[in-house]
Amino acid sequence: MGSQDIEQLLESAKYKHLSDATLVSYRDSDLDEIAVALADAHLRLCLVCDRRLTFLREEETALTITEQPEINPRDYFHTEIQRLAFYFNDLLTAWIVPFSKTAMRGAGDGDEVWRYESEDGLLRGWAILESDASLTVHFSSPELVWEGARIRFRLGPFSKEVTLQREGESGVAAKIKIPRRERAKKMADISIEVV
């Protein structure tokens, strides 16, 4: 084979349509650097082979299913914490709004001074003024996945971390007792964090 023949072979190669095997290998990234460069040289010229490649790619997509991996409990809980935090944000608003303008109402023993329930019923909260003038704040939820979640509660100078604990099969709950001397003067000065 002479140099002219080689030149002719090289010059005509880019005009030759790619075989199905080459296109499949190209799609699957199974070609080496030189083979990719040669295939690209033709693909940049040819709408037909470009369409064939698109077809092969779409065909592969049509056969592809998305598999959900097994959920790692830690990852799952991480997202549950975010969900719980979302609910507590709503609860906080329900606390702050009534207490920002008025003082705590209800002076009798065991009076419920505040109550909240999320729209879907997944988080409830209520506060009771006890006979010893301490304030008890309760949280409960039927969401068992929130068991073990730590909540950092602060009301004025008082702060405490509690854990949502399981209560039978019905759900989880936590209770915070604020002694009389530590009760906040400004009831709206509150923060709740899920940690």
Place this chain on the structure above:
Amino acid sequence: MAAESQQKSICTVEADLELLSRYQNGDHQALEALFEVHLRLIKFWVRKVWHWADREEVMQEAKIGLSNAVMEFNASKDSDFHAQARRCVMRAVFESRAVMPVKRTLYNHYRQVMKAQDILMRKLGRRPTLEELSNEAGLSVTQVENALNVIAAFPLPLEAADGKLAIEEPFQIEDPYESQLVKDALKQLSRDEAKIIILYYYYGKTDREIGEDLGKSEDAVKMARTRALAKLRDIISGEGV
């Protein structure tokens, strides 16, 4: 770290071969599984290529084509059932009553589009647009689109309307042997030499343009190209470097 979804193909060469082997050993559930997987493909092909034809009829023919693919498949001779299934399904639809009235037209459009593509890539030195292809082939853009889909769905070359292989195709397909020979020879050159040959002959760049890419003078590129060409000739002729 959040868990991520994974993409997985439900049709692989190995999975197909296993199902076919189980079926050939009398496991009819394996055949059902094979059909179920390929039914997704058939729906894709029908939607993509034969969307203008009667869907029910095309689907029926496609399923017959798939059955033929199973019957004709010979694991010792063929390795890729998927390719055979596509071929058989496409042929069955192409031969069906739903497509029969336009079969010759489709075939003619296929040839016209291939011919136009061949002319335009040499003339333009780039990929033609649909409109350019439509003008060159003398067909509407929709006709070109349909022809391109038929071309994409069939292994080249498409069989002629009478079922026989077309002898004089207006285009050339790479010869796998020749193509491999050139790739292997290019791999034996130095990286720069291979790059010069590819850029010059495959991408139509001049010696000067290549020189600018590689930081060499035009003359140096020309000399390197001549030397690389001689090496390629020796390698391909079997004389070694």
